[in-house]
């Protein structure tokens with residue numbers, strides 16, 4: 001797929017004190033990209049457009065080069081012990097993305113250039129966990145591979161984790177440009193997962209991301225380079241013909257992936273579609289013709305992370321999804337591990 005290039009880039013003054021901040025400034029000076037030096041609080045009002053529908057697509061083409069503040073890392077269950085960010089948001093435009101709520105008022109992309117501080121903070125979280133293995137998720141607030149051709153920061157992070165005995169990195173992506181990562185000294189300390197879904201979900205809701213063939217091709221390259229491999233099937237949706245389409249998905253995956261010599265068992269993480277009332281409001285404003293099924297009467301209300309209610313499938317429907325998708329996986333990938341279903 002075509003590589004992302006922002007329309008405009010904001011540089012926060014603090015970012016220019018770091019080597020990566022300076023490198024990125026030089027990089028964008030040589031591109032046809034508008035550069036604006038300002039502080040973070042000015043960014044939202046400087047993005048062109050007046051209505052949500054006008055502003056949102058422009059925000060998704062805006063990159064802010066900034067620094068990560070604070071040292072407390074959030075817990076990231078069930079995927080990892082902690083999460084940290086190299087980027088927030090991504091060039092993709094998935095209608096159901098949870099950032100519709102979490103970053104509702106700041107839908108622009110951010111990348112953090114103070115890698116030295118981020119790595120020091122990770123080391124101190126590992127030290128606090130005595131001699132146990134500590135896992136870190138790097139893609140819970142965005143997709144770092146989507147910006148890697150600009151920042152290079154995921155590569156540096158993978159090599160940093162390659163040197164750590166008591167820590168493992170977990171990445172997930174819907175992008176496919178993995179070539180710069182293939183020759184890195186990762187030491188098999190990074191589990192690389194690809195987000196996959198049925199034809200209907202990818203075609204209707206996952207705009208500006210790599211298609212399934214591209215993701216699966218990238219997955220086989222990553223496994224070939226010795227990274228532990230995984231897949232996240234999310235969000236799993238029920239719609240007319242969902243069972244046939246998910247079966248087709250795993251048949252296609254088996255064709256491509258079964259010949260891959262993965263050094264550790266392939267993992268699968270299964271996440272059903274859910275939405276919050278706030279997300280629904282934003283999605284309808286940003287994607288007025290959306291086909292996303294957000295009919296509350298067919299769902300169950302559950303208390304979710306960050307103090308928000310979310311609508312999940314009913315217990316009966318969720319149970320059917322779990323059982324059906326798990327059986328598709330175990331029949332085709334008997335050695336694989338299903339980490340969780342939520």
Ligand code: SF4
Pocket residue numbers: 089090091092093094097098099141142143174209
């Ligand atoms: S690729 Fe991931 S982070 Fe980016 S919009 Fe889609 S779901 Fe959100």
